[in-house]
Amino acid sequence: METHKQLVIGLFGFGVVGEGLYKVLAQTPSLNARLKKVCIKNPGKKREAPAELFTTDKNELLNDEEINVIVEVIDDAVAAFDIVSTALKNNKDVVSASKKMIAENLPALLELQQQTGKSLLYESAACASIPVIRNLEEYYDNDLLHSIKAIVNGSTNFILTKIFEDGLDFKQALTLAQQLGFAESNPTLDVEGYDAVNKWSFLLTHAYGIVTTTDKILFNGIQNIHASDAQVAKEKKQEIKLVAQAKKLNNGKVAAFVLPQFVKQTDHLAFVKNEYNGVVIESGFADKQFFYGKGAGSLPTASAVLSDISALRYQYKYEYKKLYHHQPHELSTDIYLRVYVSFNDINSIPKDKFEWIEEWHSQEERKYLSGVIAFSELKNNDWWKQDNVSLILSAEPIIEEIETRNLKKKSLELAGLSL
Numbered sequence: 001m002e003t004h005k006q007l008v009i010g011l012f013g014f015g016v017v018g019e020g021l022y023k024v025l026a027q028t029p030s031l032n033a034r035l036k037k038v039c040i041k042n043p044g045k046k047r048e049a050p051a052e053l054f055t056t057d058k059n060e061l062l063n064d065e066e067i068n069v070i071v072e073v074i075d076d077a078v079a080a081f082d083i084v085s086t087a088l089k090n091n092k093d094v095v096s097a098s099k100k101m102i103a104e105n106l107p108a109l110l111e112l113q114q115q116t117g118k119s120l121l122y123e124s125a126a127c128a129s130i131p132v133i134r135n136l137e138e139y140y141d142n143d144l145l146h147s148i149k150a151i152v153n154g155s156t157n158f159i160l161t162k163i164f165e166d167g168l169d170f171k172q173a174l175t176l177a178q179q180l181g182f183a184e185s186n187p188t189l190d191v192e193g194y195d196a197v198n199k200w201s202f203l204l205t206h207a208y209g210i211v212t213t214t215d216k217i218l219f220n221g222i223q224n225i226h227a228s229d230a231q232v233a234k235e236k237k238q239e240i241k242l243v244a245q246a247k248k249l250n251n252g253k254v255a256a257f258v259l260p261q262f263v264k265q266t267d268h269l270a271f272v273k274n275e276y277n278g279v280v281i282e283s284g285f286a287d288k289q290f291f292y293g294k295g296a297g298s299l300p301t302a303s304a305v306l307s308d309i310s311a312l313r314y315q316y317k318y319e320y321k322k323l324y325h326h327q328p329h330e331l332s333t334d335i336y337l338r339v340y341v342s343f344n345d346i347n348s349i350p351k352d353k354f355e356w357i358e359e360w361h362s363q364e365e366r367k368y369l370s371g372v373i374a375f376s377e378l379k380n381n382d383w384w385k386q387d388n389v390s391l392i393l394s395a396e397p398i399i400e401e402i403e404t405r406n407l408k409k410k411s412l413e414l415a416g417l418s419l
């Protein structure tokens with residue numbers, strides 16, 4: 001087998017991540033990798049690198065036979081897919097950080113990897129500096145992965161920390177996340193949960209062999225979290241985090257969602273602040289394991305890109321073991337969730353859709369209830385995503401089976417409500 005192959009790199013993108021990689025490569029001479037050319041979009045921008053390195057002609061990189069590795073770190077998912085698929089077809093290995101592109105094109109990318117035999121690595125697209133994909137592929141290569149829950153978006157975690165711990169308002173916190181290079185070029189992707197669910201969709205492939213699209217995963221972002229929710233969290237001695245999770249159910253299927261959640265202070269994820277990410281994996285015999293590291297930013301992200309480049313020296317490829325070598329799992333919607341919902345107007349909440357209600361606070365201007373609701377009710381409707389409605393999962397949200405009808409009626413009666 002060929003080892004320690006000489007790498008000649010063509011880089012697409014010289015923004016937060018691309019420039020970070022340029023610096024990191026310069027400080028890693030042992031890698032024996034040469035950056036031959038960088039393709040960017042706007043030739044007029046001032047760059048901290050020699051002018052002769054840059055081009056705006058993608059074909060200068062994609063058709064250069066000496067270049068054997070394409071690193072794609074641009075902020076345009078459509079152009080990124082074109083670059084990555086052409087590079088693979090042109091017999092080049094590829095490293096990408098573009099989670100939106102990967103989430104939107106995974107079946108095609110899987111096929112291209114199989115057809116071409118080339119490697120496509122994208123560790124930095126998941127949790128930036130945390131090596132989660134390689135761990136899911138290599139270390140948890142068995143049936144024992146019971147659950148995985150994680151903070152996978154650095155910007156929203158940063159914003160929540162800055163608002164609730166440092167007293168910034170939402171706009172100030174988001175602006176800071178943008179200035180520090182954590183946020184996407186379109187920050188709605190972060191704030192409204194799209195970035196997190198994009199990452200979660202392909203992490204499900206590496207964890208459970210599930211190939212899915214983001215519309216099949218229940219998700220929301222942090223845009224509707226209200227100051228009064230933070231007050232409730234404080235009273236419960238809990239925190240609010242945007243948490244992605246997947247759990248193997250008793251029926252053998254997997255429940256997956258990305259939603260704001262109350263997190264107990266004893267939970268590992270409560271420890272994850274600012275732009276950090278954290279991943280808690282629960283597996284048979286090992287119990288819980290916690291991975292922690294920076295989830296956004298120039299050098300932390302570049303460090304994961306560098307690690308992928310380095311892995312190409314020994315022809316490392318994802319084997320997608322859970323997909324190709326095991327029986328892949330299926331997603332299930334057949335569960336119930338324990339949720340908290342705050343709102344201004346009770347008429348915006350279909351309270352009869354709850355299986356039962358456990359808490360009901362209607363005195364304050366901002367009202368809230370806690371109760372149990374079918375996952376499918378949330379999946380099929382969007383009243384809970386509307387302005388002025390904030391839905392937050394409880395700390396232990398999943399209920400697999402309920403004795404539904406009797407309890408529902410009885411509990412609503414106890415709460416002074418009727419169907």
Ligand SMILES: NC(=O)C1=CN([C@@H]2O[C@H](COP(=O)(O)OP(=O)(O)OC[C@H]3O[C@@H](n4cnc5c(N)ncnc54)[C@H](OP(=O)(O)O)[C@@H]3O)[C@@H](O)[C@H]2O)C=CC1
Nearest residue numbers: 013014015016017040041042073074075079097098296297
């Ligand atoms: N920032 C972070 O913390 C992380 C980002 N990522 C992902 O990495 C990618 C890059 O992010 P980031 O560096 O922050 O983004 P930036 O906005 O900082 O940089 C984007 C770069 O892409 C270039 N670009 C855009 N379109 C093209 C094109 N068609 N051809 C060539 N170059 C192009 C831009 O060129 P020009 O300079 O000329 O404008 C720019 O250099 C994104 O997919 C992002 O989601 C992943 C993990 C963490």
Ligand SMILES: N[C@@H](CC=O)C(=O)O
Nearest residue numbers: 153154155182184296
């Ligand atoms: N915008 C992303 C960047 C890294 O993936 C985030 O905030 O997590």
